[in-house]
């Protein structure tokens with residue numbers, strides 16, 4: 159299927175003074191990634207300015223120079239771009255820094271920023287900036303909303319032009335690693351570490367390497383049994399250990415650009431060390447030892463919980479499970495193990511508290527996992543710009559130290575002086591022409607890359623960059639799309655589940671309202687609404703989850719009055735007549751926000767409509783169609799939620815609007 163170039167589509171620019179910079183290029187340093195940077199710059203000059211840049215032998219003659227200087231003090235992936243006297247120099251300690259500096263210049267052109275006097279020194283906040291694709295070998299994508307996989311089809315590995323287009327797209331925003339297969343590793347996906355797919359995987363790894371991207375696979379913990387014919391996958395078993403050692407020796411020899419592996423173990427039916435009475439540290443360390451000789455990393459997910467719960471059991475709390483399982487193991491993981499922790503304790507809901515494991519752990523490498531695949535946030539049929547949510551998570555103070563204690567500090571390695579850490583996102587891509595289904599969802603892919611590279615960037619700044627690079631710099635276009643993006647997450651939150659309670663979706667596919675959809679199910683995701691009130695008591699009188707936080711957070715969450723209101727129902731069971739800080743009752747708040755949220759969608763759709771003629775037609779229509787659906791669907795959400803709570807509580811809406 160054909161594809162567009164998203165934010166890397168270059169339109170011909172009218173002749174400006176800046177075009178003169180794109181006349182000639184001098185390259186100092188021989189490396190495949192620098193060669194990629196050179197090709198990218200030449201391409202941009204050709205497509206934007208209609209110019210063929212001359213390659214110069216000496217620096218003095220060139221208008222742009224790439225200087226790979228090991229003394230540059232930028233770090234391997236940082237860069238320094240300077241304009242001086244009509245010339246631009248991109249300097250870095252490493253080839254990747256040159257590539258990122260080159261894309262920064264292209265961005266500069268697209269944003270129409272003047273080069274004169276430019277002096278930009280950037281160093282990535284996070285060492286690892288990784289995408290997790292949940293792509294299956296048959297071509298389907300778990301929680302994929304943008305078509306089929308472009309990595310796999312019919313049990314085969316795909317490598318084609320799109321592979322390169324993907325690599326350049328993600329490298330352009332600073333992503334340096336990618337896990338290409340689903341964490342639920344089944345069937346042929348287990349064989350990705352076998353020679354059978356070697357040819358295609360090496361080709362893919364080579365393309366990735368050109369763009370400074372390390373290839374990762376998700377691993378099946380039971381592979382020694384499924385592939386090796388052993389009777390056990392017990393991490394303490396010597397045969398199992400040597401099976402993994404041999405396997406890793408082989409796979410790292412065959413695929414040189416391999417970064418390591420992602421593992422989902424003992425979670426939602428996946429095999430893991432618990433089967434053998436072993437801990438997650440036993441499991442992760444066994445694999446870490448096997449990949450260590452090759453510089454490999456094991457990224458071990460903390461999404462471990464009991465998914466066979468009974469709704470009557472009010473003590474078992476899914477929110478507690480990550481902390482309960484992993485805190486006792488703090489300090490026991492090897493240095494090439496990273497624990498990957500979802501941003502919240504449940505599962506990527508529109509609002510959750512930050513996981514207490516982040517900052518709970520102090521002696522273990524940590525990676526933050528967010529989800530840009532909009533599983534619970536509108537499945538890329540609703541617009542939902544998630545960067546503001548991720549910013550809140552990054553800014554969250556954990557109190558794990560006197561200073562530098564935010565999530566951003568921890569995952570960057572600043573707090574605990576770690577180098578194996580960073581930020582991961584469950585990817586939102588597929589083989590749709592526009593990559594992300596909803597054209598505006600590309601802002602989340604772009605935004606994840608930019609934010610993980612620079613956690614100080616604001617959501618607005620990222621939105622502006624993405625809009626300018628995608629749709630151009632017309633002020634009306636910039637302003638209106640930014641307004642849409644910035645309204646979108648709050649709007650989604652308003653018309654779906656209230657005040658941090660989450661869920662209320664149709665089971666299985668997780669789309670559309672169904673208040674009791676999961677209420678009596680085994681997944682541990684309850685809202686506990688009755689005729690008097692709603693919410694889960696997670697204080698010390700309830701499940702005790704609030705106590706997993708450090709002070710002052712635990713006291714704050716424990717207290718009904720001090721608990722941040724947006725999380726009220728996550729931590730407390732509250733009566734419908736409880737008065738919020740606005741003076742409104744809880745029930746009135748539910749009614750009001752649901753009406754408001756649906757109205758916000760109409761406003762966003764109107765803003766989009768008013769851009770007709772200013773946005774490429776195809777894109778304009780695609781988004782317009784999605785807004786038509788979002789308007790209907792947000793009303794369905796509004797009515798289902800409002801009617802449910804009206805019928806439960808018998809309390810009238812003060813404003814007497816239609817509630818069924």
Ligand code: GCV
Pocket residue numbers: 292300301341342422426461505
């Ligand atoms: C890949 C949720 C999703 C699953 C996903 C799982 C995970 O439960 O619904 O599809 O599995 O999270 O993160 O492993």
